[in-house]
Amino acid sequence: MTPRAGRLLIGAVVAALAIAALRLPAPRVGKPGELLDATVVRRWSRADTLGRGETMTTLLQRRGFDPLDAADILEATPLDSRRLRAGMAIEVRGDSAGSAGDEVRFFLGLDRVVVVRRDESGGWRATDERLPWTTDTVLIRGTVQSTLYAAIDEGGAEWLSGTARRELAWTMADIYEYRVDMSRDLQRGDRLRVVVERESLPTGASRIGRVLAAGLELGGREVQAIRLEGETGRARFYDQEGRSLAATFLRAPLSFRRMSSGFGGRRHPVLGTWRAHKGLDYSAAAGTPVRTIGDGTVTFAGRRGGFGNLVEIRHLNGYVTRYAHLRGFGPAIRSGARVAIGQTIGYVGSTGLSTGPHLHFEVLVRGAHRNPRTALQSAAGPALRGAELDRFGAIRRVAQQALAGPSGLVRAAVAN
Ligand SMILES: [Zn+2]
Secondary structure (H helix, E strand, C coil): CCHHHHHHHHHHHHHHHHHHHHCCCCCCCCCCCCCCCCCCCCEEEEEEECCCCCCHHHHHHHCCCCHHHHHHHHHHCCCCHHHCCCCCEEEEEEECCCCCCCEEEEEEECCEEEEEEECCCCCEEEEEEECCCEEEEEEEEEECCCCHHHHHHHHCCCCCCHHHHHHHHHHHHHHCCCCCCCCCCCCCCCEEEEEEEEEECCCCCEEEEEEEEEEEEECCEEEEEEEEECCCCCEEEECCCCEECCCCCCCCCCCHHHHHHHHCCCCCCCCCCHHHHCCEEEECCCCCEEECCCCEEEEEEEECHHHCEEEEEECHHHEEEEEEEECEECCCCCCCCEECCCCEEEECECCCCCCCCEEEEEEEECCEEECHHHHCCCCCCCECCHHHHHHHHHHHHHHHHHHHCCCEECCCCCCC
């Protein structure tokens, strides 16, 4: 979740709490002869957020506390001042008997509230309250009209919050990153389904937990991704044949997660075609990390003519990849350096012959340029065998049953 989205969510939670607190009890009706208590105490509540460059002391004073109380409240609060960010939400509560509040709530996260209350002696005491997350499992279905993000956003609207849907799109792209370049390979009409854990708070906020199974149908052929947890608790995804989704090469030099965080998830303009200039262009914000699509050795890192800042990497089996127009290089990227698949080797820029920030990406096989879209379709990863395959078979059966069901709550226990 982005910090901005987090702040919005926290803001919404605070607003909801404030509305709830303002709902006043119905007026009491006395029996004949009974004297009504003239001093019915009414609770009030005010939400506020920390302004940019503002200190918590100033905020508390703005909310009616005198400097001494503000200092006492902060002293009682286990807040790390370095963790305070502009936009952080607080709520002040009080009653009609006093002018300033007698309770301050600091919202440190979706599920964590530090509540500071004035006690009998006039001092302040803090309690750290955690809201309980509950977990269930949902099936989300989507059909691609434009992007992966839009498909999940639409298909999951009834079941997941907006931030949870975006996170799910990024997670799907991560799971399939060896098989599918989500920014290029999806076609209108491609379908997806995903069984995912949903974690919810009593406030209505939700986030995603583990993805348990997924299916992505590209041009009528579905590749499933079924989660299998090893004995160490480490999870891997296998297709319906029991072959690892991990392979020799990633399908794209930019992570969908990093690309679309700069572009809001819309489809990226393609700047050129492969035939025109023997490379693929990815439009992305300047500074987006560029990753090597496979293990290898850097054979060039520096300035080279129209390429601008260029990294060239040699992989196994005569494969060479080039990443051009970089703004700069990743840590320790120089000629001779060993790099591991997914490692950041540079950052998107516009150096050399370039009209705007983009990555120019080339694949050569034994000296000849090849279209990355086909050249990187590496063979599937290692297949499961023996007892592992048997265990996988049982998990696959449950996962496929869940994938076949209607959208919404999944009642079977799919996790392994
Ligand atoms: Zn290019």
